Amino acid sequence: MRRVEQHPILSIPTVQPEDLVTFDFEGTKLQARKGDTIASALIANGIDIFGYTEHGNPRGFFCAIGKCSSCLVEVDGVPNVRACITPVREGMQVKRQVGRGRPKW
Known part of the structure; x- marks a missing residue:
C-alpha cells in the first residue's frame, strides 16, 4: 500500500479494522480507509490510471479539486464521477472510464 505511515x-494514527471499507475496482476487491476519496484509495492501492481519453491516452489524478476531469470514473454504473472529490464507501463498484462517458437512461 502506498501511504505515508x-x-x-x-502524528499518523494506527488504522483499526473498523476504519476500513472494501470496494470493487474493475472486479478486484480493494480496501480503503473511511474518509478516503476514490482517488486516494486507488493511489494507495497502487492504481494510477483511472481511465482513458477518447484517443486511448491514460488519465489519472491531476488537480485534486474536481475541476479538470482527469479522474473521471464510473461508479455503480454512473459515468463521469470525479474520483478526487467523491468519498469511497463500502461495496461501491468503480470502473475505469473511456472517453466522456455516456449516461445510461
Missing part, C-alpha cells in the same frame, strides 16, 4: 512531525 510515518512522518517526522505529524
